[in-house]
Amino acid sequence: MLKDFSVQALFMGVLTAFVGFASSFAVVLQGLQAVGATDGQAASGLMALSISMGICGIVLSAVTRLPVSIAWSTPGAALLASTGAIEGGFDAAVGAFLICAVLIVVAGLFKPLGRAVAAIPAPLANAMLAGVLLGLCFAPVKAIAFNPLLGLPIILAWIVVGAFRRLWAVPAALGVFALVLTFGIDIPDGALASIGRSLVPTIEIVRPVFNLAGLVSVALPLFIVTMASQNIPGIAVLKVNLYDPKPGPLFAVTGFFSVLSAPFGGHAVNLAAITAAMCAGQDAHADPQRRYWAAMISGAGYVVFGLLAGVVTAFVALAPPILIQAVAGLALVGAFSGSAMAAFQAPESREAAAIAFLVTASGVSFAGISGAFWGLVAGGLMLALSRFVQAARK
Template identity: 65%
Template sequence: MRTFSAQAATAGLLASFVGFASSFAVVLQGLIAVGASRAEAASGLMALAIAMGLCAIVLSLQRRQPISVAWSTPGAALLAASGMPAGGFPAAVGAFLFCGALIVVAGLWKPLGRWVASIPASLANAMLAGILLGLCLAPARAVAALPLQGLAIVVAWAVMARLRRIYAVPAAVVVAAAMIWLGADGVSVPLADIWPRPVLVTPVFDWAAMIGIGLPLFIVTMASQNIPGMAVLQVNGYRPEPGPLFRTTGIFSLLGAPFGAHAVNLAAITAAMCAGPDAHPDRERRYWAAVVAGIGYVAFGLAAGAATAFVAAAPPVLIEAVAGLALLGAFAAAMMGAVSELRDREAAVITFLVTASGIAFFGIGGAFWGLLAGGGMLALSRWRA
């Protein structure tokens, strides 16, 4: 406790608030899209928040480094774009377990981690952009469907983005919650039964769901979260061994999956808040920011029922609008990464278009086929060259 500081604690509390408020709507949207009931979605959100909070506390105290952990926001967007598998939510849970097992293997078996890292960044970014496109169009749809409410959310986001970008999405969440609370569009908020209850789901291991959901979930989690998370730590002067970190996040993903949690991983944005100089001038004392952030996530996890009640009471288009605003930055970064390399641009565009089309063959969603099509085009172009 001699290394504890109020500055680091404040940074950790801010990181937990931003991390939860900016993307919980995306998580709920993704879980519901793959067949979760309201109770199962609340359970999944609670399991995710508690798992990533405990994982951050364990890793940070163990290594005395600010190891921030988050849920896979790109993974949640993937779920929202995938739709319900043939086996329903139990098949999705089986895919979550498959993804967690792959993350553990990536931490144990270095060649798998290197293989994921060797996927061209242009294709990984193009697949992520294709996954995010549908949700990023939601704010425009919300304005068209519910002009007053949609415009209020978008304007709140835009004004706060101009003043302090990090608070833009939380501001949009607050405005949306206020409208729901006031019964916007004739909707009232049910206040009963808002305490979340863990719902244990018996997994079904369906090969189509594991390939169509589990494998792309693993790829976007590694490429868009774990690898950038390691980069943020290295930029701030920390050099942890990646294998044990991947292993631990994979184990917590496996523990949370039966309760509806899709994946936890190293954080990137909130990692910068906890590992940077704003957390504390002394690099040796910043790990308390990640520890306090973990405690905050556990507390927010216990409020998952209330968050789910708000989402259930709202017109779906408003929740999709908030989720879309939360993902605009990720979409822009993915598009830039997809087309920045001239020689890979054609393959990246094919990956993006096939993924965004939402096509499915043999029950396997578009993300897998997009990566396959783009990879084939890339291999062909390099073979010709």
């Protein structure tokens, strides 16, 4: 293995870890806090996820000798942010995280379940995801309305840097957010000392509660979003770069690490999609057989960032919530546009996708069950009806 190490892979691995963490940790914090996590529990969840995905990436890449990049479920975190508090509070959310993790393991080991997830019509899955992301994507505009002097610099940094280098747009917005927080907001006395104390990793174990609301509102939608928007595209990215992994074992291992992180507040660990392309492409190394080092190094970087999760959370907590929501929303604009385009591309399923999108985006829950689930159900029923009518006409 040491013969395969290269400076090029080292650079790409460090860059991948930074981009992966900086571009979406705000979404994770927002999602965990939305379902009832305290600041300490959110920091613990962020730490658990970062360390779990780091170790998972190192293990899978070393064993398979493939550039298997691992990430937390950013769409899943956005789903949590749109779901909000459920019956049973954060304890019930953690119970749902565990159920989702077990389902991912089963999907990897039990092929019919994996095929069933893959059989969910792509327009409906993308419409549900677009509906989930819509609310957070409004946050940058709301931040400007809240305070133009605070919100506008963050958005301008994202626009200007993104025009030249899309990969650095969100880290640039995050950097300006840090400057705005440091120089534009009155920081209470003792707050900096509190951040210093946060250098010690925050670990909080949550006793899971299992109930129907957690199963239907969080576990099932989180499982579908994670599989459809992360795991399956993650395999596709590897195949595009001429690797031929066995999906089942990879899914099962990510589910196992999700099980490990859930009691500490982590929602889901899965195959990376966007950052996977960084480690699997030519920029990681000219020789495809040596690119796995980039994924291993990025894993080590995630572990380091995870140990600093308490500091990150304490610093972010000093800002008005709308500002960190704005950063999270900017991080999801690309995902929203991609899912919306995929949802409405096919004319024959466009109406069903629109229903799935609108029901999900409404944020309305029925019988204690979140709109994401009902959006998928409503869109599925509409699609089934449309296909039945078309078949009857023939």
